[in-house]
Amino acid sequence: xxxxxxxxxxxxxxxETMVRIxxxxxxxxxxxxxxxxPGFVHLYVGEEAVAVGVMANLRKDDxxxxxxxxxxxxxxKGGDIKASMAELFGKKTGSGKGKGGSMHIADLDVGELGAxxxxxxxxxxxxxxxxxxxxxxxxxVAVAFFGDGASNQQNFHExxxxxxxxxxxxxxxxxxxxxxxxLPYDKQQTIKSVAERGKAYGIPGVSVDGxxxxxxxxxxxxxxxxxxxxxxxxxxxxxxxxxxxxFEGDPQVYRSKEEIEWWKKNKDPIKLFEQKLLxxxxxxxxxxxxxxxxxxxxxxxxxxxAEESPWPSKEEVLEDxxxxxxxxxxxxxx
Amino acid sequence: xxxxxxxxxAQALNEALDYEMSKDPxxxxxxxxxxxxxxxxxxxxxxxxxxxxxxxxxxxxxESGFIGTAVGAAATGLLRPVVELMFIDFLGVTFDQLYxxxxxxxxxxxxxxxxxxxxRTTCGAGFSAAAQHSQSLHALFSHVPGLKVxxxxxPYDAKGLLISSIEDDDPVIFIEHKxxxxxxxEVPEEPYSIPLGEAxxxxxxxxxxxxxxxxMVHKSLEVAEKLEKEGVSVEVVDPRTIVPLxxxxxxxxxxKTGKLVVVDEGYPRASFASDIAALxxxxxxxxxxxxxxxxxxxxxxxxxxxxxxxxxxxxTEKIEKAVREVL
Numbered sequence: 167x168x169x170x171x172x173x174x175x176x177x178x179x180x181x182e183t184m185v186r187i188x189x190x191x192x193x194x195x196x197x198x199x200x201x202x203x204p205g206f207v208h209l210y211v212g213e214e215a216v217a218v219g220v221m222a223n224l225r226k227d228d229x230x231x232x233x234x235x236x237x238x239x240x241x242x243k244g245g246d247i248k249a250s251m252a253e254l255f256g257k258k259t260g261s262g263k264g265k266g267g268s269m270h271i272a273d274l275d276v277g278e279l280g281a282x283x284x285x286x287x288x289x290x291x292x293x294x295x296x297x298x299x300x301x302x303x304x305x306x307v308a309v310a311f312f313g314d315g316a317s318n319q320q321n322f323h324e325x326x327x328x329x330x331x332x333x334x335x336x337x338x339x340x341x342x343x344x345x346x347x348x349l350p351y352d353k354q355q356t357i358k359s360v361a362e363r364g365k366a367y368g369i370p371g372v373s374v375d376g377x378x379x380x381x382x383x384x385x386x387x388x389x390x391x392x393x394x395x396x397x398x399x400x401x402x403x404x405x406x407x408x409x410x411x412x413f414e415g416d417p418q419v420y421r422s423k424e425e426i427e428w429w430k431k432n433k434d435p436i437k438l439f440e441q442k443l444l445x446x447x448x449x450x451x452x453x454x455x456x457x458x459x460x461x462x463x464x465x466x467x468x469x470x471x472a473e474e475s476p477w478p479s480k481e482e483v484l485e486d487x488x489x490x491x492x493x494x495x496x497x498x499x500x
Numbered sequence: 501x502x503x504x505x506x507x508x509x510a511q512a513l514n515e516a517l518d519y520e521m522s523k524d525p526x527x528x529x530x531x532x533x534x535x536x537x538x539x540x541x542x543x544x545x546x547x548x549x550x551x552x553x554x555x556x557x558x559x560x561x562x563e564s565g566f567i568g569t570a571v572g573a574a575a576t577g578l579l580r581p582v583v584e585l586m587f588i589d590f591l592g593v594t595f596d597q598l599y600x601x602x603x604x605x606x607x608x609x610x611x612x613x614x615x616x617x618x619x620r621t622t623c624g625a626g627f628s629a630a631a632q633h634s635q636s637l638h639a640l641f642s643h644v645p646g647l648k649v650x651x652x653x654x655p656y657d658a659k660g661l662l663i664s665s666i667e668d669d670d671p672v673i674f675i676e677h678k679x680x681x682x683x684x685x686e687v688p689e690e691p692y693s694i695p696l697g698e699a700x701x702x703x704x705x706x707x708x709x710x711x712x713x714x715x716m717v718h719k720s721l722e723v724a725e726k727l728e729k730e731g732v733s734v735e736v737v738d739p740r741t742i743v744p745l746x747x748x749x750x751x752x753x754x755x756k757t758g759k760l761v762v763v764d765e766g767y768p769r770a771s772f773a774s775d776i777a778a779l780x781x782x783x784x785x786x787x788x789x790x791x792x793x794x795x796x797x798x799x800x801x802x803x804x805x806x807x808x809x810x811x812x813x814x815x816t817e818k819i820e821k822a823v824r825e826v827l
Contacts, residue, residue: 260610
């Protein structure tokens with residue numbers, strides 16, 4: 167989509183949000199290496215244009231479901247970054263009070279229905295959000311994010327089929343980063359694009375360059391507007407690439423350093439967008455620098471908040487299992 | 501004045517669904533053949549005509565997809581789905597959506613999610629339906645924290661517990677024994693609820709306690725009646741909900757009688773029966789006057805032939821034998 171057709175405000179939101187994800191993820195990588203963040207972390211560096219191009223078309227009351235590589239979705243949907251950073255640390259002030267961690271960050275107040283440790287596990291949840299929207303007559307949509315690996319999983323097939331037969335306002339966004347951990351895309355399936363599978367469910371399937379935020383924006387806009395009009399779901403495949411390992415600490419024996427460097431040099435979504443904005447004279451280098459400075463400060467504040475936050479108390483192990491505490495012991499030992 | 505009539509277990513469930521659907525537009529019913537067909541056991545009969553195809557949704561055979569849809573719809577708070585898994589044996593194709601998704605969301609999201617949904621499903625042998633349509637797998641659900649597990653034995657309990665389950669803000673697995681659908685019992689016409697986590701003493705006694713679930717409650721009551729003629733007083737406790745469990749009622753009964761037999765149609769290992777035996781050993785050891793016995797099927801798949809299946813299912817003879825041994 168030509169930049170001229172999008173307001174400067176919106177373009178700058180996209181740029182800033184991609185930068186926010188990048189700075190966040192690189193800072194998280196450092197903190198993980200320093201041993202400050204426990205568990206597994208799967209970072210979104212390199213894939214920023216996918217979440218941001220889609221989310222630019224969503225409103226606060228729209229819903230998304232996310233994946234184990236979910237920080238980018240959470241940030242771009244408007245999730246509270248202090249709460250998610252504290253969650254990464256396992257602190258009491260975290261989005262899940264330290265009970266979920268990186269793979270289970272959610273912010274229901276902004277329609278982020280949760281990252282998910284199970285590949286494909288969140289896809290039907292977006293279908294459920296779509297059903298709720300439809301039956302309540304709301305002007306909302308739900309977007310399911312998932313990877314190329316998930317596109318072979320039952321929830322992908324069953325979820326898309328349900329949304330298709332029930333004509334639900336759901337958009338399915340496959341982030342094809344070309345590796346299912348180590349298995350390359352062409353060894354996972356014989357079709358060239360996951361989008362071809364739309365045909366199997368009688369819905370549109372569109373493939374897009376996931377490194378070009380405006381290209382993602384354009385196809386997402388069409389799909390989301392279509393869903394809002396009540397015309398049913400769309401399957402989008404955004405071809406992308408993760409610049410870091412599957413998880414932090416991944417030795418990445420399955421791909422070459424040259425391949426990674428090529429993508430970083432030629433297909434960095436932030437650099438590509440920056441060039442376009444500067445070439446078209448939409449922003450100055452100074453304006454962009456100011457965005458980086460602002461975002462870095464914000465992320466440092468979140469880190470400080472997380473570091474200074476208390477640990478959960480031991481008693482909290484037993485809390486938040488059930489909404490309705492019922493007579494009879496819920497958590498006990500014989 | 502309350503109108504009480506005799507209706508079947510299936511009709512009692514139908515009344516609970518009808519009441520909840522009439523009261524709360526967020527309640528939707530989903531599953532295979534629940535619409536036009538009315539459910540393969542007739543539990544959802546009439547609901548499609550009354551509430552229409554939007555709220556009574558026939559689904560494709562895609563259990564993970566439509567049960568996951570229920571989980572997502574519940575997480576948004578936009579709906580309170582009552583979703584049907586035709587046989588509990590089909591659990592394998594959808595278990596992730598229940599034990600990793602529905603059960604854990606609230607905890608992992610720091611108490612901010614409410615997963616208000618009910619999964620209705622059927623269990624039980626006795627129909628020569630063989631090993632993939634006959635199991636009683638409630639122990640698998642009760643093993644996982646975050647799920648409530650309900651198992652009624654009478655039409656009265658079925659209606660009151662289903663109303664409570666639909667109004668509950670947590671994921672509830674509501675297990676209906678196929679052998680109970682046709683039994684009749686007194687059920688008030690008016691809606692009423694039975695709190696989850698309250699056992700019911702189906703028969704009071706003083707010499708021995710039987711803790712039994714679902715269809716096994718009725719077999720245990722038969723045995724109790726027979727033994728009464730010999731002067732043996734058997735107490736039959738029906739926990740009604742496996743999670744939460746009414747520990748107090750069970751322990752108080754064991755303390756009173758000093759003897760315990762647990763009767764359940766689940767497999768014997770890592771089971772409801774062994775769980776209650778462990779409970780008795782740790783909380784009522786001093787009151788026990790004899791070793792605890794469990795009466796369950798053997799640790800084999802459910803056989804097909806009526807000649808074999810009748811041997812597999814705990815019979816009144818086996819229950820009676822166990823009771824006599826403990827006495």
